[in-house]
Amino acid sequence: MKPRPLGYSRPESVAEALAALAAPGVEAKVLAGGQSLVPLMSLRLAAPDVVVDINRLTELSYVRVADGQVRVGALARHAEVLASPAAAAAQPLLPKALRFVAHPAIRNRGTTVGSIVHADPAGEMPAVLALLGGTVCVASAAGTRSIPAGEFFLGPLESAMEPDELATEVQFPVLPGPAAGTGFAEISRRRGDYAVCGVAAMAWLRADGRIGGAKAAYLSMAPSPAVIDLTEAVAGGMPDALSFPAAASLARSRLQPEPDIHATARYRRQLAGVLTERALVDALAEARETIDA
């Protein structure tokens, strides 16, 4: 339950961090909040040669809204994103989902960018990024690039990042215009535990007030966040409906979850249907509020 002997580097600038990550023949891991990396090292599931501790890179500690994106720097803790009124106003899904990320003590240290880079299929924030079609900005000694969410998550704990790259920022698109809303629903065995199933949803209304469309992203249901377009099941419906059986059935039919000690695949699929409906009700209530407001 203790990490293996470990090299340690604490860069004072992004350039220094990138140089440390680029060192040849050395397996380096970026340490930000460490709420996933440290337990993995303690359990010896991860044993990097060096950790590159970016906690001094305070220039990456920001949450700001600009150019239609909520931009979250690599050192912004979950708790800071959750507490940001600007982020909540621009993209209400962020606080809705962040409340389900572990416990307050974990959110005080863990970073939102870190949880996305960790690419855990049971993670809330990867699903949020996938649903919104956000972007991960990464840098290496060779330069910078932006990776769309759709190309970022390759599998369980596997992303499109290269070992010498540092994710500097994640961009969550703001809620598009009026008449759109978001919802989040999750079931876990105990509060703060990994989700047995979770759903992030976005829905929007037509000019005539009926439902225009919806999509949802699922956690713990596939090797990486699964995004399903629910529009065919909900378009034209009444936005104040309390159940969406067609959407639930569409979600159940598209998802092929694995069983584990917490839940059978059948139970997970059942949850996906129920939680899809709950998240849609939530999202459509928010969409109607944005029109009334």
Next chain:
Amino acid sequence: MSAAEELRGEVPRAEEPPPEELHEVRVVVNGAARTARVPARRLLSDCIRHDLRLTGTHVGCEHGVCGACTILLDGAPVRSCLLLAVSADGADITTVEGLAAPDGTLSPVQQAFSECHGLQCGFCTPGFLTTITAGLRAVADPDDEQAREMIGGNLCRCTGYQNILASVHRAAEITRERAASSSPAATKRAAAPAGHA
């Protein structure tokens, strides 16, 4: 290698690993500046217990599930088993030893746990005390739901949590009582009879 050789201790030893590089960590713990020299892999929980000799912080699961090792890092509750000690360099840390007043007067949360039987074996208690201390700073008068959310990340295998919930509410009450009795108006009231005598 014969059994006899083995008994004589002639088993070739595995080569000693090279000594690990040590890093200096300067922290303020419960108001006192402390320094430790630790390898990079030292968890903050182990640094607090072994290097700083403050064994009030308990180590339960060592992977962030149980909450027993919760400390306050720059005022916010965090799991000390999920931090490398080197990473905490420069931080202000409060452990359970730092909650009571210097004269030994229990903090409101400690007093409430004592009054409400918020502990049995006491193993999880340091984590609850630090968590609730910070929790009540953020939410001074929590309702039941907020109290449950506050302690949702800490496991207790004895109490069944009901007395801990009662302790959260009682701690909020004691905090208010102490604030009222130390306010200028209250001090004046308390001083008045002496003036008459």
